[in-house]
Amino acid sequence: MDTLVHLWSGLGVAMQPFSLLMMTLGLILGLAVGVLPGLGGTAGVALLLPVTVFVAPEVAIIFLGAIYWGALFGGVITSVLFAIPGEPWSVALIFDGYPMSKQGRSGLALAASFLSSFVGIIIAAFFFVAAALPLALLALRFGPPEMFAIMMLAFSTFVGLGTGKASKTLVSTAFGLLLTAVGLDIVTGRPRLTFGTITWMSGFDFVPVTIGLFGLGEILIDGEDRFSAEAREVILAKVGWADIKEGMREIWKFFPQTVMASIMGFFVGVLPGTGATPASFLGYGLAKQYSKNPEKYGKGAIEGIIAPQSAANAAGAGSLLPMITLGIPGSPTAAVLLAGLYMWGLWPGPRLFLEQPAFVWGLIASLFLAALVCLIICLAFTPMLAAIMRIPWGLLTPIIVVACFVGSYVMRNLMFDVICTLAFGLIGYIMKKLKYALAPMAVALVLGDMTEVFLRQSLIMSDGSFAIFFTRPIAAVCMSFALLLFAFPAFKLYREKRKARVSIGPG
């Protein structure tokens, strides 16, 4: 009951005209920031943080929160339309969103991703209201061994991700893992694979590499296709409101999956230090594992959009929970907001809930409002966004290429990253030509670094014994599931082979 009273008073804060105005402004800014590749929600929040000293803290947090929600919604647009991830967490949207775009179904892909973003945020908001503090305390029980088990779970769902040969998937994954090894090793403090340069000490960042692999690589392939002898007919994007209705129908059809992905995403988001990116991959992987027709994935399956997007948005909202309740940032964006709290003279920590109810509950209430307003804005623009795909290729492509390079630079302000994008554009092109799947490489690149750190931290704790993953209850459960998932494809393969042998075997 108490909670509802608080929520009601929070709505009072969030519904004030000035709060609403700032929220809408934040959403629009966030959408813009999300669309520009490289300039992520984190950067958007950080950029506008100083401005917020002029308004009351409860309005400031609603404004900055709105930028983040906007970026969560907006990051998918370029992923779906051009295979350029606007945000790290929208890489998984390329896998099926871009094929849909190529089939002329970009409007539907966008509508579905906006709707699933909405569902994800709303479900996360419900959890916020219901059990913020107990959930945050539960998250604290996740130490390095538990986190490693979660990462294994994510990897295990991706075992069958590559559509081609298993050996090629393995090579692609290994290449991704190798790239994450470059830079300063956090455990020994020593440089690894830097060839004695300071520049390479910064390591390969995931954003410039994926912009190159997917964005530039795709443009090169596309260009080749278009100028090859058999000039195929270009499928024009359908543009209209029908997509939105169809998107709603699809979400309804996959509603249980959407809710499951959101809940899973929320929990991953609450775990400190992970954020929305692993959640989106985990959402995609799990959806594919449990799908009745996994062969559709990667070729434009709408479930392949709904699951990662709802998971990513739920996780994005979830990552704020430990920040609000305990003062522990769950993601880089949450960490920036934490800096904001200091600036506004608030003291984050377990007491914030008690001492600043207007601030905390205003933010939670604004989650519901922001999700709704953002959905309306996005859906209103969906036909226009889909129409971008009708711009002649020769005009659109140069703009995309420029955006790719700008995007890879702004993330860390390093020229090295621009060169990376160019190099990985070529690598992506060659890999595609040789039929190496790019998705496993992207997953390895995102999760590899964290996974390694969690593994080595755990092994320091246990003096090198792997038993630590099975003696701690939470870790043991996750690890067992992961091992089962790893074994599953092998088991299936064995059974199929046996069946085949029985049917064609000597009679």
Add this chain to the structure above:
Amino acid sequence: MTMKALRSRFAVPFLLLAASLFVLGGVAEAAWPERPVEFTISAGVGGGADQYARFLIGLNVKNNYIAQPIIPVNKPGGAGAVAMQSVLGQKGNDYQMLITLNSFITTPLFQNLPFTFRDFTPVALLALDNFPLWVHKDSPYKTLDDFLKKAKAESVTVCGTGSKQEDEIVFRAIEKLAGTQPFKYIPFKGGGDVAKNLVGKHCEATVNQVSEAGPFFPDYLRPLVVFQEKRLDIPGYENVPTGKEAGLDFNYNMMRAIFAPPGMSKEGVDGMVGLFKKISEDPEWIAFAKKTGLQREFLTGEALKKFAEDYEKLHIKIMKDAGWLK
């Protein structure tokens, strides 16, 4: 429109405006800054140094200490090496500054980089941050002695930020001074992670700053001792002894300082020093320092250089003792 055309078109009105401002103001303002100042941060967005830098930038936005904006530029990676290299490369640039931690001294030493702090222009030391020793509220250690007794008997698991950086330096120094068993040191990427792992009881002690672990005191964590000369001047922390009082004579601080590229003009250096002088006297900065237990200092020029030299000596000794340097 070309830049040239743009400039000539706006030159006359701009000059008029500038002249009128000059007359209105009555006093000639120093020329620095004529354009925005870049603030290079050796951490990613949201990292420890980033939060400090953005706090300082916020103070300038509120109070207009300089008429130009300060733009944060994050160059994470290499324990500060990437940011240092970038700022060092901008010789003679008056519009570039670097927020520094102790890694400014230790990274060039440990990574054997081709430069040291001596190659940079010292701007200002704003504060010295603290290193208390934290344990969980439920832990059996009530005093530093309890903790050291256990650490002498067996290897205690501790966590901290990064490897071969400040937090590990403190633990290795304790190891050497008190003659404990080697700590099992688990490195994490950020101070927030470290605090969370102590609250979650995944390790037994940390040396988080008050700004990182403070929110959990007294509900979850307890400081046993603070390794500096004076006790922490924060309400609630009055009874936390200094290292010397608790029987371990060791002082260590995190420097929160600003350095700039080599070869700057005098005007530029003076402008920057002036900016940080004003920030150091800002009531909000003072309140923030009071709350997080920062010892406010203000050192510039030769004094700051001398401070850094002493700091380097201290670090060389600790790092040699730990076997990290030959």
